[in-house]
Amino acid sequence: MAQQHGIIVLFDVENALRTRSLDGNTYWFDNMKFLGSAGVGTEQLVTIVPGTHFSDGSQATEQVLNWLPAVLGAIPPTVPRNYLAEQERADDRRTLRELASLDGEGGVSDADIKRLQRRVGKRARKSGGGRGLTESKLLDVTGRTTSDSGAYNYPAPVITDITGPAVAEKIMYPAQYGSPDMIYDGWYWAATVDTSRPGVYPYTMHVQLHELVERNDELVWESVDLTCGSSLKITNDPKRNGFTGAGLGVLPLPPVPAAG
Amino acid sequence: MPPRNRQSERRPTRPVTITAVVDPVAALASENLDDNLYLYDTNKTVGSTGFGTPELHSRVRKGDTLLWNVLPLECETYVALIDIEIDPRIAEPTRKVYPGTDIVFWTAEVKQDITEPVPYRLSFLLGTVSTPFTPTARPALAGPADEERGGR
Numbered sequence: 001m002a003q004q005h006g007i008i009v010l011f012d013v014e015n016a017l018r019t020r021s022l023d024g025n026t027y028w029f030d031n032m033k034f035l036g037s038a039g040v041g042t043e044q045l046v047t048i049v050p051g052t053h054f055s056d057g058s059q060a061t062e063q064v065l066n067w068l069p070a071v072l073g074a075i076p077p078t079v080p081r082n083y084l085a086e087q088e089r090a091d092d093r094r095t096l097r098e099l100a101s102l103d104g105e106g107g108v109s110d111a112d113i114k115r116l117q118r119r120v121g122k123r124a125r126k127s128g129g130g131r132g133l134t135e136s137k138l139l140d141v142t143g144r145t146t147s148d149s150g151a152y153n154y155p156a157p158v159i160t161d162i163t164g165p166a167v168a169e170k171i172m173y174p175a176q177y178g179s180p181d182m183i184y185d186g187w188y189w190a191a192t193v194d195t196s197r198p199g200v201y202p203y204t205m206h207v208q209l210h211e212l213v214e215r216n217d218e219l220v221w222e223s224v225d226l227t228c229g230s231s232l233k234i235t236n237d238p239k240r241n242g243f244t245g246a247g248l249g250v251l252p253l254p255p256v257p258a259a260g
Numbered sequence: 261m262p263p264r265n266r267q268s269e270r271r272p273t274r275p276v277t278i279t280a281v282v283d284p285v286a287a288l289a290s291e292n293l294d295d296n297l298y299l300y301d302t303n304k305t306v307g308s309t310g311f312g313t314p315e316l317h318s319r320v321r322k323g324d325t326l327l328w329n330v331l332p333l334e335c336e337t338y339v340a341l342i343d344i345e346i347d348p349r350i351a352e353p354t355r356k357v358y359p360g361t362d363i364v365f366w367t368a369e370v371k372q373d374i375t376e377p378v379p380y381r382l383s384f385l386l387g388t389v390s391t392p393f394t395p396t397a398r399p400a401l402a403g404p405a406d407e408e409r410g411g412r
């Protein structure tokens with residue numbers, strides 16, 4: 001099987017929430033520029049899917065695609081998995097330790113209490129329709145607890161479906177998979193591609209963004225469903241020997257190692 | 261049409277984030293970071309230009325907090341921003357890590373309003389190569405004034 005494609009979509013969530021549209025607010029990447037992907041880093045990515053066939057015409061390579069959403073202006077996805085949850089716990093532990101160590105005898109200063117209150121931060125509730133979000137404390141974009149609802153780190157967008165001609169024409173078969181880490185949002189979308197029908201096939205990605213709103217004196221993650229699109233360009237060449245460049249056959253090795 | 265956010269008019273207190281998207285495998289294979297570096301910021305509505313190129317011009321104002329971070333296209337290959345060279349009269353970036361990790365970001369405050377674009381230099385470490393990669397193309401901080409003078 002060929003190398004898997006990673007398709008990364010960078011979302012300008014702040015602008016998307018303001019305009020209620022993903023037009024002009026997504027940047028697409030894949031790791032196949034060297035094979036001919038076009039528009040890498042823009043909204044018009046065409047992902048190359050180099051297929052191959054055997055001499056009898058049957059499909060010789062499967063191609064697997066994976067989609068990974070990321071947020072512009074947020075904590076990057078390179079922090080350890082579950083970072084937000086871990087960070088919240090570490091912060092709570094630190095706050096409790098400091099609370100316990102406040103000396104009651106000499107009186108507790110207001111400043112200490114205020115500082116710890118700030119550290120407790122704010123929690124946001126999940127609204128009924130929210131998908132893939134765990135309730136947690138608000139962190140700002142540098143990973144610190146914040147109680148300012150205008151400074152929070154945007155959660156990663158959640159892909160909710162992949163549709164369009166590439167799916168309807170059975171060029172690719174996308175599905176959502178669970179990673180072994182089921183507790184915290186461990187989901188991803190992947191697809192296998194039928195490379196036997198060359199052509200350019202657009203698809204639509206359905207995405208849920210989350211925005212924090214204040215309702216009845218509490219903070220709630222409100223989900224906002226939007227769509228954006230990209231294309232696959234399928235090519236299909238005869239399978240050939242990567243060493244010789246010729247047709248399939250035995251590798252050009254001597255049957256017996258050379259003597260001496 | 262989803263409902264509009266009632267809070268959207270209030271200006272958020274987030275920093276202006278400049279994100280460097282790096283394709284480390286392609287950059288290492290070609291020894292060329294310029295073609296494999298894509299810069300973006302969160303100030304497009306204010307007029308930043310050069311999105312998706314290594315010559316991003318970020319529109320900023322005196323007092324803005326800036327934050328630089330990195331998004332590698334290949335999560336199994338190491339990429340880190342190790343230096344930012346910029347006129348210290350404009351900004352003095354400081355290296356920080358996300359708490360509890362060794363993932364680096366840099367922050368700085370814009371010290372004065374900018375009239376002419378101020379180019380700066382980013383340096384990255386990629387994979388296990390010990391020599392930093394510094395793109396030839398240079399991003400810049402630009403002021404609110406119009407900077408339509410041909411160049412990107």
